[in-house]
Amino acid sequence: MATGRHHRPATSRSRGIPEATVARLPLYLRALMALSERSVPTVSSEELASAAGVNSAKLRKDFSYLGSYGTRGVGYDVEYLVYQISRELGLTQDWPVVIVGIGNLGAALANYGGFASRGFRVAALIDADPALTGKPVAGIPVQHTDELETIISENGVSIGVIATPAGAAQQVCDRLVAAGITSILNFAPTVLSVPEGVDVRKVDLSIELQILAFHEQRKAGEELPGAEEEVDPAPHPVSPPAATVTKRETKRDGRDSNRDSGRGTGRDAKRPDSGPDGDLPAVMPA
Amino acid sequence: MATGRHHRPATSRSRGIPEATVARLPLYLRALMALSERSVPTVSSEELASAAGVNSAKLRKDFSYLGSYGTRGVGYDVEYLVYQISRELGLTQDWPVVIVGIGNLGAALANYGGFASRGFRVAALIDADPALTGKPVAGIPVQHTDELETIISENGVSIGVIATPAGAAQQVCDRLVAAGITSILNFAPTVLSVPEGVDVRKVDLSIELQILAFHEQRKAGEELPGAEEEVDPAPHPVSPPAATVTKRETKRDGRDSNRDSGRGTGRDAKRPDSGPDGDLPAVMPA
DNA sequence: ATGTCTTTGTGAACGCGTGCACAAAGATAC
DNA sequence: GTATCTTTGTGCACGCGTTCACAAAGACAT
Ligand SMILES: NC(=O)c1ccc[n+]([C@@H]2O[C@H](COP(=O)([O-])OP(=O)(O)OC[C@H]3O[C@@H](n4cnc5c(N)ncnc54)[C@H](O)[C@@H]3O)[C@@H](O)[C@H]2O)c1
Ligand SMILES: NC(=O)c1ccc[n+]([C@@H]2O[C@H](COP(=O)([O-])OP(=O)(O)OC[C@H]3O[C@@H](n4cnc5c(N)ncnc54)[C@H](O)[C@@H]3O)[C@@H](O)[C@H]2O)c1
Numbered sequence: 001m002a003t004g005r006h007h008r009p010a011t012s013r014s015r016g017i018p019e020a021t022v023a024r025l026p027l028y029l030r031a032l033m034a035l036s037e038r039s040v041p042t043v044s045s046e047e048l049a050s051a052a053g054v055n056s057a058k059l060r061k062d063f064s065y066l067g068s069y070g071t072r073g074v075g076y077d078v079e080y081l082v083y084q085i086s087r088e089l090g091l092t093q094d095w096p097v098v099i100v101g102i103g104n105l106g107a108a109l110a111n112y113g114g115f116a117s118r119g120f121r122v123a124a125l126i127d128a129d130p131a132l133t134g135k136p137v138a139g140i141p142v143q144h145t146d147e148l149e150t151i152i153s154e155n156g157v158s159i160g161v162i163a164t165p166a167g168a169a170q171q172v173c174d175r176l177v178a179a180g181i182t183s184i185l186n187f188a189p190t191v192l193s194v195p196e197g198v199d200v201r202k203v204d205l206s207i208e209l210q211i212l213a214f215h216e217q218r219k220a221g222e223e224l225p226g227a228e229e230e231v232d233p234a235p236h237p238v239s240p241p242a243a244t245v246t247k248r249e250t251k252r253d254g255r256d257s258n259r260d261s262g263r264g265t266g267r268d269a270k271r272p273d274s275g276p277d278g279d280l281p282a283v284m285p286a
Numbered sequence: 287m288a289t290g291r292h293h294r295p296a297t298s299r300s301r302g303i304p305e306a307t308v309a310r311l312p313l314y315l316r317a318l319m320a321l322s323e324r325s326v327p328t329v330s331s332e333e334l335a336s337a338a339g340v341n342s343a344k345l346r347k348d349f350s351y352l353g354s355y356g357t358r359g360v361g362y363d364v365e366y367l368v369y370q371i372s373r374e375l376g377l378t379q380d381w382p383v384v385i386v387g388i389g390n391l392g393a394a395l396a397n398y399g400g401f402a403s404r405g406f407r408v409a410a411l412i413d414a415d416p417a418l419t420g421k422p423v424a425g426i427p428v429q430h431t432d433e434l435e436t437i438i439s440e441n442g443v444s445i446g447v448i449a450t451p452a453g454a455a456q457q458v459c460d461r462l463v464a465a466g467i468t469s470i471l472n473f474a475p476t477v478l479s480v481p482e483g484v485d486v487r488k489v490d491l492s493i494e495l496q497i498l499a500f501h502e503q504r505k506a507g508e509e510l511p512g513a514e515e516e517v518d519p520a521p522h523p524v525s526p527p528a529a530t531v532t533k534r535e536t537k538r539d540g541r542d543s544n545r546d547s548g549r550g551t552g553r554d555a556k557r558p559d560s561g562p563d564g565d566l567p568a569v570m571p572a
Numbered sequence: 573a574t575g576t577c578t579t580t581g582t583g584a585a586c587g588c589g590t591g592c593a594c595a596a597a598g599a600t601a602c
Numbered sequence: 603g604t605a606t607c608t609t610t611g612t613g614c615a616c617g618c619g620t621t622c623a624c625a626a627a628g629a630c631a632t
Contacts, residue, residue: 018588018589019588020588020589020590022497022500023493023497025496026490026497027477029496030475044608045609046609051477053477055590055591056591057590057591057612058589058590060610060611060612061589061591064612070609070610070611071597071598071599071609071610072597072609072610072611073597073600073607074598074608075609089500089503090499090500090502091496091499095499104393104394104397105394105398108390108391108393109491112391114475115491115492115495120499158502159498159499159502182502182505183501185491185498191313191317191337191338197505199498199502201494201498203489203491204312205395205398205471205489206401206404206406207309207312208471208487209383209404210311210312210315210404211308212445212471213375213376213406213445213469214308214374214375214376215469215485216381216444216469217375217379219468219483220444304618305619306619330578330580331579331581332579341620341621343582343620343621343622343623344621346580346581346582347581347619349580349581350580354580354581356579356580356581357579357580357628358580358581358629359578359627359628359629360578360579360580360629361578361579361580362580
């Protein structure tokens with residue numbers, strides 16, 4: 001019970017365009033706009049692919065979902081493709097956006113030029129702090145949460161950005177949805193529960209860092225083979241249910257473990273010398 | 287042809303742990319730490335899964351890669367699992383991190399408490415602007431780019447965050463890598479080229495918004511069936527190579543087009559009334 | 573000790589995404 | 603017009619990730 005609703009659209013491929021492709025279209029668009037500014041008339045899939053950092057076959061397949069706008073032997077017309085992708089992404093209209101939670105991050109977002117330059121218009125900044133109300137941030141006066149519903153319905157906003165503390169996020173989310181928002185970009189580190197038909201995308205800083213840390217640890221571990229690895233480097237923090245814990249050689253087969261090998265740039269003593277402060281960060285809040 | 291190096295590790299599954307699983311571990315960890323704070327001793331896969339917003343089978347399979355730390359009939363010991371995941375992610379040590387580019391976003395990141403609370407320590411803030419040098423941000427004095435190499439090698443930093451303008455990102459990246467950084471979190475909207483062995487993860491705000499806009503457009507389009515859709519709503523921005531353009535009924539079969547249907551909450555007139563300013567945002571910079 | 577009941581761990585099937593490799597399309601040259 | 607050369611569009615195969623569904627493991631009651 002209480003599974004909330006965490007469904008991807010289920011029938012993910014919205015109109016025949018795979019989700020993975022949709023996620024890459026902005027990438028292509030960015031590269032294309034750079035070419036456009038340099039007045040480059042056409043690009044080959046190879047060139048554009050390398051500019052966007054993807055495989056050229058993938059790019060061609062992606063474009064084929066849009067309807068094959070290329071010319072064999074020549075490539076793609078830059079301007080035309082910019083327009084087609086923009087249209088496909090819905091960027092030929094502008095999207096009013098509200099940002100809720102104008103703290104450190106919210107203010108940075110409000111100041112971010114990359115919004116406006118891509119068809120998104122910051123329609124309003126909303127915060128619960130009365131001290132902020134009326135204060136201009138990035139030239140836009142902050143409005144109080146009380147007016148959230150009014151702002152959204154009067155401006156026909158359908159995209160909301162949540163930059164409040166995690167504790168307030170779900171509540172804010174509920175209000176946004178009730179007010180008519182159907183797309184949410186969430187920066188708060190929480191899982192949001194939304195009704196069907198509402199899209200949520202999340203950006204979580206610390207998750208990204210943790211993923212990097214994982215790989216970083218692996219790199220470091222591989223350089224010094226042998227010794228501690230595989231084994232449990234510390235006793236159990238609390239006594240688990242019973243004698244269950246001792247039994248643990250179930251998995252742990254230590255697969256191939258190759259990682260493309262080859263280094264490249266000189267890397268040597270890179271291990272952080274296990275920070276000066278000896279306490280574990282916040283791993284065991286107990 | 288300057289393909290740069292955009293390889294995923296190739297042998298993606300680092301030690302037998304699939305990349306997709308690694309990406310979810312922080313999610314589980316977050317949920318577990320919340321339970322831990324509430325002194326919940328054990329959780330079932332079902333409960334934890336719904337807290338983390340994933341399928342319970344997926345969660346169990348994910349945990350099985352770590353070595354099956356559960357007790358059948360009971361569930362998982364919260365504290366023990368917190369520790370195991372932390373260890374797997376490399377969070378039992380603390381990771382010094384440098385942030386380069388202390389503008390709007392960089393400052394927000396520096397002020398973000400979520401770093402420290404998860405084992406990441408901001409070792410230094412670096413910016414090219416001499417006016418910023420020495421000024422404290424979040425209690426840490428900003429240092430000049432000249433000292434980048436020194437800072438990194440002296441502190442044994444292996445993770446770097448880039449929050450500079452896009453134009454400076456590749457250059458900053460190169461210096462970071464040369465100085466010994468092997469993991470980069472990039473906020474600048476550019477594709478970074480790095481040598482093998484260096485991990486790059488990117489966070490791109492406007493890409494997320496564009497993806498939301500795509501789905502938003504689809505929702506709106508489905509409510510008013512018929513009329514403009516499928517057809518080219520505008521002439522070609524520039525004349526493509528030749529008579530090529532006219533021929534375009536190659537694809538476009540208008541697939542199933544169902545999208546799980548069912549709405550749920552009342553959604554009615556949500557279309558942004560096509561912004562007051564009549565100009566297309568920045569779609570056609572030409 | 574035996575039985576029942578809960579929940580894990582995982583085999584197997586399936587679907588999506590990726591990349592290879594190539595036929596076909598069209599440009600360009602002659 | 604014909605030939606050659608470039609580059610697209612895509613069929614196909616493969617691998618990863620997801621999900622189902624269930625046997626086995628163990629807790630708990632009696
Ligand atoms: N700062 C970062 O770099 C960063 C990075 C990643 C994630 N985050 C997350 O983003 C969120 C915001 O971070 P921050 O550093 O800007 O925090 P912050 O404390 O500086 O700002 C939060 C703002 O939200 C407002 N707020 C609180 N409750 C509200 C409510 N119910 N309705 C409307 N506004 C409300 C507060 O008044 C405050 O202005 C947090 O969840 C944080 O975890 C921040
Ligand atoms: N602000 C946001 O919410 C946001 C959102 C998404 C992406 N971004 C991206 O993040 C980056 C930073 O955004 P911002 O709003 O903070 O910009 P900003 O202009 O406020 O800050 C950029 C900072 O980088 C410094 N800098 C410039 N060149 C440098 C160099 N070579 N070495 C070191 N420092 C250098 C500048 O002095 C400045 O302090 C941009 O690429 C932007 O596109 C920002």
